[in-house]
Amino acid sequence: MDDLSRRKMFLVGGGAALGALGMLGAASANALPRAGTDPKWVWDPEADPVAAKILDRGEVQQVNAALWNWTRNDQPVPDGLPGYVRDFVEYARRMPSWADSRKLEIAAEFNKSRGLYLNLLNGLGGGMLSTAIPKEARAVYYSKGGADMEDRVAKTSILGFAVGSLNAYRPDGSCVVEAVKTRLVHAAVRHLLPQSPHWNGDIPISQNDMLVTWHTLPTYAMRKMLEWKVSIKPADSEAYLHVWQVTAHLLGIRDEYIPADWAAANAQSDQVLPPNMGPTREGVELTDILLGQLAEQTSPGSISRPLCNAFARYLVGDQVSDWDQIRREPIWGPAIKAAWPALVAFREGLLPLPLVPEAAWAIDEAARRYILFYLTKGKETKIEIPDMNRP
Ligand code: HEM
Structure with missing residues (x-):
């Protein structure tokens, strides 16, 4: 079945509805596809x-x-x-x-x-x-x-x-x-x-x-x-x-x-x-490029990539990190697990400064540089309609 006829079929017949979950516009009458249509077949x-x-x-x-x-x-x-x-x-x-x-x-x-x-x-x-x-x-x-x-x-x-x-x-x-x-x-x-x-x-x-x-x-x-x-x-x-x-x-x-x-x-x-969700060759390659760039931008030097790997792994967990093939870091991994919650607790006023491990400030600094870098880069470019696929 081609995409168009499949799409038509779902528009008419409806699919596994998400409607039961209490969506925002259940009452919106003028939506083009009928409410309850499977969102997999609506673009x-x-x-x-x-x-x-x-x-x-x-x-x-x-x-x-x-x-x-x-x-x-x-x-x-x-x-x-x-x-x-x-x-x-x-x-x-x-x-x-x-x-x-x-x-x-x-x-x-x-x-x-x-x-x-x-x-x-x-x-x-x-x-x-x-x-x-x-x-x-x-x-x-x-x-x-x-x-x-x-x-x-x-x-x-x-x-x-x-x-x-x-x-x-x-x-x-x-x-x-x-x-x-x-x-x-x-x-x-x-x-x-x-x-x-x-x-x-x-x-x-x-x-x-x-x-x-x-x-x-x-x-x-x-x-x-x-x-x-x-x-x-x-x-x-x-x-x-x-x-x-x-x-x-x-x-x-x-x-x-x-x-x-x-x-x-x-x-x-x-x-x-x-x-x-799951692994793909493309996803692994994109992850590696992204983490490489992040390491370069946040803290140039030998520690930066392990820190980025460890922090990324900390943020998304082992399952996703394994799919993305983000390396496990024996030193930074445990350090971040201890330091990040302490940094958050400090920021929330729940922990006095002396109890915040030193590693927390390296993450804090890297995070700031990361944000600043993309803020600056974002100012130099604009969102544009692409005219072709990847060459
Ligand atoms: C482009 C955000 C969902 C694939 C973009 C852009 C933004 C964005 C801001 C413009 C940046 C650019 O031109 O590079 C979002 C948000 C989403 C979402 C907030 C959901 C809430 C998706 C999904 C896919 C996707 C589900 C694919 C399954 C793409 C692609 C581009 C793009 C391929 C164009 C890149 C190019 O120009 O080559 N998206 N996106 N996006 N997005 Fe999304």
């Missing part, structure tokens, strides 16, 4: 035809050039876009009706106060998890950006830093812009990757795939922070989820699949992650 029916048209007409450069200076949430859509792209961007940039500006403000403050943890968890932790998601690792590897991972990480971090910034969804922020650009990038990848000789799967980046990756971001980060005993007020926790719900919507995840609360998020994460 982005609004963005995909637009990106396909841009690529088929050879208008990628024109669109990227027009979007280059579109940077602020409150900025009008720039001139120079073909009409059908302009219409899509105007439509896609609208905040969902359920967005709650009060919660978004609380989330911004929370992101600021917990910035170090969140950047590490979303950047390094999320990165190491995504290379252990076979479909994502292969998509990243064989798409255009796979050939230049430093630029790729810098581009991805643009959205990450936008979500975490104080003005994320304020008029002078950039979250809406970066999410809409990313939505178009993903739509372009859906059109391009199936043309790659290395690609033999279904159309990539289904709604289910989006959910899988989404859970490696807020759901994973929240679980880790709770595990580390970071004290999080209920209003902060709810607001942090909310900022990611809004981001999911703007990335093109359909409201009926977006978890409505943490209970639904945790349940959905447990449902979608395990069957979608």
Whole structure:
């Protein structure tokens, strides 16, 4: 059965519904696929035809050039876009009706106060998890950006830093812009990757795939922070989820699949992650490149790679680390296990300074350099629609 007829069949017949889990938009009546449709067989029916048209007409450069200076949430859509792209961007940039500006403000403050943890968890932790998601690792590897991972990480971090910034969804922020650009990038990848000789799967980046990756971001980060005993007020926790719900919507995840609360998020994460994780040759190679770059950026010298390996292993655990073939480090491994919880406890005001092991400061410093590096790199580049696969 070809993809189109399979997709049609699922749209009509419905599949294993996630509906039982209490999703955000169960009541949203105007969603294109019927509520209850299996998200494995839904992609982005609004963005995909637009990106396909841009690529088929050879208008990628024109669109990227027009979007280059579109940077602020409150900025009008720039001139120079073909009409059908302009219409899509105007439509896609609208905040969902359920967005709650009060919660978004609380989330911004929370992101600021917990910035170090969140950047590490979303950047390094999320990165190491995504290379252990076979479909994502292969998509990243064989798409255009796979050939230049430093630029790729810098581009991805643009959205990450936008979500975490104080003005994320304020008029002078950039979250809406970066999410809409990313939505178009993903739509372009859906059109391009199936043309790659290395690609033999279904159309990539289904709604289910989006959910899988989404859970490696807020759901994973929240679980880790709770595990580390970071004290999080209920209003902060709810607001942090909310900022990611809004981001999911703007990335093109359909409201009926977006978890409505943490209970639904945790349940959905447990449902979608395990069957979608495992080892691949591409994932192992990407992990090695990412950790090599990280080591170079954070603490040049002989200790840096073992520290990065050990910290990555600490963040994502043994199972994922074994899939990614992250080396076990006999010295740094146990040191981090002892030092990191002490550093967190110190930051939370639960442990006096003299009890924080020396190793903690090496990790703290490396984490800061890592964040600073990608913040700087992110300023030099922009998210752009790819015009080809990995050369
Ligand atoms: C591009 C974020 C899900 C594969 C991007 C970019 C961002 C991003 C910010 C733009 C950076 C760039 O152009 O390199 C996200 C987020 C996701 C998500 C927040 C989920 C919540 C996925 C999934 C896949 C995927 C599920 C594959 C299964 C890709 C690929 C690119 C991309 C292949 C393009 C790289 C290129 O231009 O060559 N993503 N992504 N993403 N993403 Fe995602």
